[in-house]
Amino acid sequence: MKPIDLNIIGAKGAIAEEAEGKWGMAIDEDLCTGCQACVAACAMENNISFVGEEDAAYGRTMHWIRIERFWEGEYPDVRTTSFQPMLCQQCGHAPCEPVCPVFATVHSQADELNLQVYNRCVGTRYCGNNCPYQVRAFNWRDYERPEPLNNQLNPDVTVRQRGVMEKCTFCIQRIHQAEDTAKSEGRELQDGEFDPACAQACPADAIVFGRVDDPDSKVSQLSRQKRGVKHLEDLATLPRITYLKES
Amino acid sequence: MVKKIFSWLISPLGWISLLILALIVFSGIIWGINLTQITPEQPIEFPHDRHISFGIQCLYCHQGASRGPVAGLPTQTKCWGCHQQLGITKTSVLLKPLVQAIEKNEPIQWIPVATVPDFVKFNHRPHIAASLNCEACHGDLSKLTIYENPQILNMGWCLDCHVEKAGDDYEKLVKLTDCGTCHY
Numbered sequence: 055m056k057p058i059d060l061n062i063i064g065a066k067g068a069i070a071e072e073a074e075g076k077w078g079m080a081i082d083e084d085l086c087t088g089c090q091a092c093v094a095a096c097a098m099e100n101n102i103s104f105v106g107e108e109d110a111a112y113g114r115t116m117h118w119i120r121i122e123r124f125w126e127g128e129y130p131d132v133r134t135t136s137f138q139p140m141l142c143q144q145c146g147h148a149p150c151e152p153v154c155p156v157f158a159t160v161h162s163q164a165d166e167l168n169l170q171v172y173n174r175c176v177g178t179r180y181c182g183n184n185c186p187y188q189v190r191a192f193n194w195r196d197y198e199r200p201e202p203l204n205n206q207l208n209p210d211v212t213v214r215q216r217g218v219m220e221k222c223t224f225c226i227q228r229i230h231q232a233e234d235t236a237k238s239e240g241r242e243l244q245d246g247e248f249d250p251a252c253a254q255a256c257p258a259d260a261i262v263f264g265r266v267d268d269p270d271s272k273v274s275q276l277s278r279q280k281r282g283v284k285h286l287e288d289l290a291t292l293p294r295i296t297y298l299k300e301s
Numbered sequence: 302m303v304k305k306i307f308s309w310l311i312s313p314l315g316w317i318s319l320l321i322l323a324l325i326v327f328s329g330i331i332w333g334i335n336l337t338q339i340t341p342e343q344p345i346e347f348p349h350d351r352h353i354s355f356g357i358q359c360l361y362c363h364q365g366a367s368r369g370p371v372a373g374l375p376t377q378t379k380c381w382g383c384h385q386q387l388g389i390t391k392t393s394v395l396l397k398p399l400v401q402a403i404e405k406n407e408p409i410q411w412i413p414v415a416t417v418p419d420f421v422k423f424n425h426r427p428h429i430a431a432s433l434n435c436e437a438c439h440g441d442l443s444k445l446t447i448y449e450n451p452q453i454l455n456m457g458w459c460l461d462c463h464v465e466k467a468g469d470d471y472e473k474l475v476k477l478t479d480c481g482t483c484h485y
Contacts, residue, residue, distance in 0.1 A: 164479040171480045173420045212420040212485065226485045227422070238368075238426060 075146055076166035077224050078266030078294040079253075080276035081139055085260035088121050088137035095255030096141075099225060101211050103197035116191040118142070118222040119252055136299060139261065141252070142189045142222035143285065144168050146292030150181035150190065159219070165229065166294075170221055177217035186286050190221045224263070225250035245271040266294060340447065341412045345398050349442045359435050359442075366435070370424040374411040377402040415439065417454050421483050431466070459483065 096102065096119045105114055119141040126133045148168050150159050158174035159181050161167075182190035196216045199207070207213060210227040214220050232248040245264050253261040264273035276282070277296040284293045309315045353359075360366060365373040381403055384390045390400065402409050417423050428438075435442075442448070463477035476482060 160480055162479050162481040164476040165481055167481060169481045169485070171484045173418075173484060174480075210422065223485055226481055230422075230424075230482075230485075234424065234426060238430065 074267050075144070075292070075294045076265060076267055077144070077229065078264065078273055078277070078296070079224075080262045080273045080282070080296045080298060082258075082260045082262075082276070083136040083138055083297055083299040084281075085258045086121075086137040086139060087258055087260075088123070089257065090121055091255040091257060092119055092139060092252035092261065093117055093121065095251040096222070098206065099208055099211070099251035100223070101207050101213050102191075102220075103193065103199070103214075105194075105197055109194060112194075114192070114194050116193070116220070118189070118191065118220070120189075138297065139252070140187060140189060141295070142168065142224075143187055143291065143293035143295045144222075144224060146294065147290055149184045149186060149289070149291060153180040153184045154178070155180070165226065167224055167226065168221075169226075170219060170223070172212050172214050172218050172220065175218045177219065179219060182219055186289055186291065190219055193218050193220065340414060343412055343447060344409050346395050346447055348446045349448060350444060350446055353443045366425040367429045369426055370422075372425050374413075377409050414448060415454065421456075422485060423483070456483075 097104075097117070100118060102116050102118060105116055109115075119139055122138040122140045124135045124138075126135055144167050146166070148159075148161065151161055151168065154160075155178060156174055156176055158171045158176070160169050160171065162169050177192070179192055182188075182192055193214050193216050208227075210231070228248050228250060233243055236243040236247070245268065249263050253263045262273050262276055264271040266274055266277065268274060273296075276298060279298060281298040281300055282296040283299065284296055287293065310319065362375040362379060363372040365371045377399060380399055384396065384399060390396050398409070401407075438454075439448075460478060464474065467474035467477050
């Protein structure tokens, strides 16, 4: 595939410079066992609702991260691909952002993340439809949290209501908390000091999180490997997640 | 039928009753709004002004403010440290609930009034570290008996100060006005 010329899509200057980003992830598909620990950890950390059987059948499941697996080849010669955890790629040039009529999904200049401002969201679902990775989840209802499940809500994350779009935030609450601790101790944030919930839960250490603009960080070193690919890069979305896979 | 109602409405009796109806609806709305503005009743009518005039530091009772997001409200043991030595504790009606809380060993259920909604993440620590006084945001409590709902903790108020404090520092301005700083 031909590398995209950023000049063609008008991504000159600011966007081309930002292409590198700030926070990023490297996911090693050769290590991933598909155990779904990240999916569970993410739901716990981010107050994600359980939609129940009926809504799940309508395809209204809410996950900020999911494990994908595809079939290759024609029957009877089929082969499964490796497990592929799919979550918001925090694109530098995100297709979801320009379609929001109320600017509820905006690009954070400070953190270089795609934000979803829940209180601003009016639920048009344009962003979800425009996302090539299909990682946005819509709250179709106010899902109940029967006792005692309400006691495990994370106070650092907003509880979303019906009619609001939501998606992976790279655990921005943990980023802010770690930055705040580092600042109060008068030092810089160190690589590997904290992890988002999925990376923390991963028993195989397949998910590595950190600063991609720091060439010495673990995630940058992994991303530079020959095994690294970025998904749907030809759409010029400038994803911040590198997938490592022996092809 | 419609014509009949209309002709009754334009008669004096008709428009007077319409006026009365409008007045009832209007005062109902005002009353409703007023209800949301009343300061809730606290379990103990704690007088801030008198305690501050002894020179007690805010951080003695609201310890969390310099360390983390939540300032915290004091427990009864903190009050008891002083009040078990004071004669006024036995005689005062205002302090009856405190004595009861100590005897039963039950926490005092203070009702928070200085709050922001769930979708806003406020953190005291960076503000205290930036050497802001409590008074800058909570007003002068040395004149206040019972803390009232301040009604100023809204987004414009936060941003006005953030823009002002950031000054010429562009990077700081970006950080302090970024949606992701307060909403997530």
